[in-house]
Amino acid sequence: MIRVARLRAFINFIRTDPFFVPRFLLYGLHPRAMLPTAVHVHRLLFSPGYPSDKLEDFTRYLPESEAIIWVLGLILEFTDFRIVVQRSIVGLKGGAPDGERILILAGELDVMMDIQMMRRLTKRYRDAVRHVMGENAQGHVSSDVGYEAEREEAYTEDRGDGVRMVVVKGAGHHVQNDLQWEVGVQRVVVFLQQL
Numbered sequence: 001m002i003r004v005a006r007l008r009a010f011i012n013f014i015r016t017d018p019f020f021v022p023r024f025l026l027y028g029l030h031p032r033a034m035l036p037t038a039v040h041v042h043r044l045l046f047s048p049g050y051p052s053d054k055l056e057d058f059t060r061y062l063p064e065s066e067a068i069i070w071v072l073g074l075i076l077e078f079t080d081f082r083i084v085v086q087r088s089i090v091g092l093k094g095g096a097p098d099g100e101r102i103l104i105l106a107g108e109l110d111v112m113m114d115i116q117m118m119r120r121l122t123k124r125y126r127d128a129v130r131h132v133m134g135e136n137a138q139g140h141v142s143s144d145v146g147y148e149a150e151r152e153e154a155y156t157e158d159r160g161d162g163v164r165m166v167v168v169k170g171a172g173h174h175v176q177n178d179l180q181w182e183v184g185v186q187r188v189v190v191f192l193q194q195l
C-alpha cells in the first residue's frame with residue numbers, strides 16, 4: 001500500500017512535468033534536473049498565485065540535492081504506521097489520550113501529494129490506531145466516533161481516532177512557504193495546544 005502511494009506521488013510529478021525523464025537523461029542524471037527553473041519549482045511546490053519575486057528568493061536558497069533526495073525517499077520505506085501510533089497515541093504511559101496525537105497537514109492544490117492521497121494516509125493512520133487500541137477498546141481516542149469536519153474559509157479540518165487532517169485551502173505542496181503559511185502555522189499551534 002505504501003509503495004502504491006509513493007508511485008502515485010511520482011506519477012503525479014510526471015503528470016506535472018512530462019519532460020522530466022528526457023531532461024534527467026540530458027542533464028546526465030543531475031539532481032537539479034527535477035527542478036531546473038523557477039517555473040518548475042512554482043508548478044510543483046506552490047499555488048498558482050504565488051508571486052514571482054518571492055519565488056526567486058525561494059529558488060535562490062533551494063539546494064541542488066533537494067529534488068533528488070525526494071526521489072530517493074520514494075525508494076525506501078521510512079515509516080511504520082503501527083510504530084508511529086504506538087509511540088504517539090498510546091504513548092509511554094499505555095493509556096489513550098483525550099485528543100489527537102497525529103497531525104496531517106496538506107495543501108489543497110498540492111500536485112504531488114493530492115488530497116485523495118492525503119485522505120488515504122489519514123485513513124491508514126486511523127486504521128492503525130483502531131488496530132493498536134482495539135476496535136471496541138475502552139479509551140477510544142476521539143471524543144466523537146467517526147469524522148468531524150470543521151469548515152472555515154481558509155482550511156478544512158477532519159478529526160477522528162486521534163488523527164487530525166488539516167487541508168489549507170489554496171496552498172500547494174510547500175504549505176509552510178506558500179502564501180497561506182500563516183493558516184498552516186495557526187492550525188499547527190491549535191493542534192499543539194490540545195496535546
